[in-house]
Amino acid sequence: MNKIIKIVLISTTLFILFFIISLIMLVQGENNFLSRNISSIIKYLSIDNYELPKRNIDILEYELELDIFPNEGIIKENAKIKLVANDKSQKTIELDLYDNFKINFVKIEKTEISYNYSDNKIEIDRSNILTDTLNLEIDFEGEPQNLGFGSFWMEEKNNKKFVATLNEPIYASTWFPCNDTPADKALLTISITNDSNIVSLSNGKLKKTFSGGNRRTYIWNSNYPISTYLISIYSGEYKKFSQKYFSTTDTMDIDYYVTDVNLENAKKDFAKHPEYLKVLSELFGEYPFIKDKYGVAEILWQKGAMESQTITGIGSNFISGMNFYESMLIHELAHHWWGNSVTPKTWKDIWLNEGFATYSEALYYEKINGFDALKSTMSSFKSRISSESEQTLYNPGLNLFSSVVYNKGAWVLHMLRKEIGDSLFFSGIKSYYNKFKYGNSNTQDLIQIFETVSNRNLDKFFNQWIFEGTGILELEIKLSEKVISKNEIELKIDIKQIQTGYENYHFPLDIELEDSSGNIINISSYIKGNTTLKYKLKNRLKNAYFDKNNWLLAFIETETYR
The missing domain is CATH 3.30.2010.30 (Zincin-like)
Incomplete structure (x- = not known):
């Protein structure tokens, strides 16, 4: 998903929090939006999502029937939900549903049952039902709240009405009851009824349309599991x-x-x-x-x-x-592999969505236009990352859609490719996709795949770039020459890390040296902390290039002393 980047630091007072949220930066034409209801996101993201489904349920299928009335700004909805209660002793089933609706009835196996509906949750009594697989039915109506980035909105343009939903990250429950976490995927059938001149779209394949009076219904069915944040309605002329x-x-x-x-x-x-x-x-x-x-x-x-x-x-x-906006179209399509098919277990791993989709843009342009296109695309991503960012890539908290998540996420994959080589990298990418498609993964799953493929311990790589390091690598490089003899020059290269976000990066560094006679020497050295390298040249140094092919997320300053 592409949006305005919010640079947000969570402070000790609500005043400071909202002051900082208001300081947003436009980092690319497609990265635009202003989030609302921030306190709800903070509350949600403060929960460790590995523990979030203490509900101990698994949604198998949603069957949603919506009647949309744009003139009145309301919906009437019947939601049938098939689920498994993993704990038979569980007396209640809890689902997310914003509590501004009028509930007409709640049923289990076609029998009305009691429920509690408050605090944007609906808690359903199942104390007399012993089976583990349950069929719920919730019938309700009202005006959906439009939260987050636009979870459910009805607008008019040129006297034509449009309806759309955008649930990410936690707002599917503003318009249907669900287990609103990316980890609980389910099958989906959705029926949308609107005015007869309106075309209504949703996920999956169109199965049926029919008209009745001045209303028209579209029924869509997904053959593949889907997370709640990806379920959508687009309805318009x-x-x-x-x-x-x-x-x-x-x-x-x-x-x-x-x-x-x-x-x-x-x-x-x-x-x-x-x-x-x-x-x-x-x-x-x-x-x-x-x-x-x-x-x-x-x-x-x-x-x-x-x-x-x-x-x-x-x-x-x-x-x-x-x-x-071609890159935007490529980015959103790439999400169908990275985010929609392979979905993060929690929002702490959102870089697995946005970093992968962003790097997919670069890979596409490399495939079509060659390696120079890859280099230039990665340079554009680098320009959007601040060296002063205090945000780690993993668990970005409120900064779910920051430039770090998108662009540093892409750069981590690019550097991993350099670290282990093209063949192993692309083999690992396909292995990761094949293992987790239609399911959920986290960063540890990714690490395990690449350690297996490369037969290497990658803890240092992922710790420095994902879990611990902030900002980017900053290098101060000083070159000095010493004449040993007429045909021998000693070149000394002092490499000093001056960044503040992480003390000691380890990384491969490509160096190209050109002497005064035009001779080229290519060197690859693995740098661990502050380092001094020494090389023998036959002639005086003319030029030195560090990371010429743009494999390293670093700002590099060089000085030459003779």
């Missing part, structure tokens, strides 16, 4: 056009839904999606949701795009007809 993606074994529809005013521009901007799919599938493995679809829908949220599973939503101001 859309024009549709399509393409086909041909894999080595299958054919899939790519469907686009846009307003009539943006139709021709969208046809130009979206035209390369079959190529994006082909390249990313070659890099990581086949597109994960090929039995469903891939789609892009125009939405009125003008702050970026959201990778809702199989149906990316993109703000209308990013449809230009000039392909200005």
Whole structure:
């Protein structure tokens, strides 16, 4: 997901907290938004999500039926939820649901039962039900709250009404009852009824449409498990056009839904999606949701795009007809491998979503345009990372969508590639994807895969770049020459680490030395802390290049003394 980056430091007073939240930076055209209801996010993220499902339940399937009434700003909804209660002695089942709705009834196995509904939770009595697999039904109505980045909004543009949802990270429960954690994936069937002139979109494959009076219903079904934050509705007066993606074994529809005013521009901007799919599938493995679809829908949220599973939503101001935001389209598609198929167990590991999707942009451009494109793309990512950031990549707290998560996350993968080599890196990426697709993972799972593939202990690498280090590496390099004889020059290279975010990085450093006769010497040295290197040259030094191919997340200053 792409958004405005919030640079936030949690202070001891609420005043300071909200003052700092207001200081937001625009780091890239697609990274735009201002989060609301920050206190809810803080409360949620202060919980260790490994312990969060003390509910001890596993949602198997959501079947949601929504009637949307944009003129009144309300929904009427019936939610059927199939789940497993892992502890049969459990007397209640608790789900997330914002407590502003009117509950009409709650049933288990078609029998009405008692419940408690408060503090944005619904607690359902199951004391007389002994089976571990339960079928719940919750019928309710009201006006959904629009929280976070726009969890449920109804807007009008040019006298046309639009509805959209954006649940990330914790706001699916503003419009349907759920276990609102990324770790609990489930199957999904969703029925959306709106006015007859409205096209209603959701995740998965369209199974059925039908009309009744001045209303029209669309029923969508997902063949693959989905996390709550990726469930979406886009409902509006859309024009549709399509393409086909041909894999080595299958054919899939790519469907686009846009307003009539943006139709021709969208046809130009979206035209390369079959190529994006082909390249990313070659890099990581086949597109994960090929039995469903891939789609892009125009939405009125003008702050970026959201990778809702199989149906990316993109703000209308990013449809230009000039392909200005290609990297955004690649990023959101890449999330279908990294985030939607392989999903983090907790939000502490969000870099596994955003870092992977950001690096996927660079890998795409490398595949299409060569190594120089990779170098320039990584340079652009580097320029967005502050050396003074005090945020670790793992467990970013309130800074879920900061530049560190996106751009440093991409750089960690880039440096890991250099650390273990191309062959092992891409083998590890595919092994990681194949092991955890349609499931959940964390950083430790990733480490285990790459340690197995490379047969190396990578603790130092991940500790310095993910768990402990903040900011980036800063090097002060001084070169000095000493004439030993007419044909022998001793070159001394003093390398000093001057960053404040981590004391002692270990890293490979490529050095290219060019002497006065044009002779080139390429050296690769593994640096551990402050280091002095000495080399013998036949002629005086003309040029020295450090990390010329841009493999290191570092600011490097050099001085030469003769």
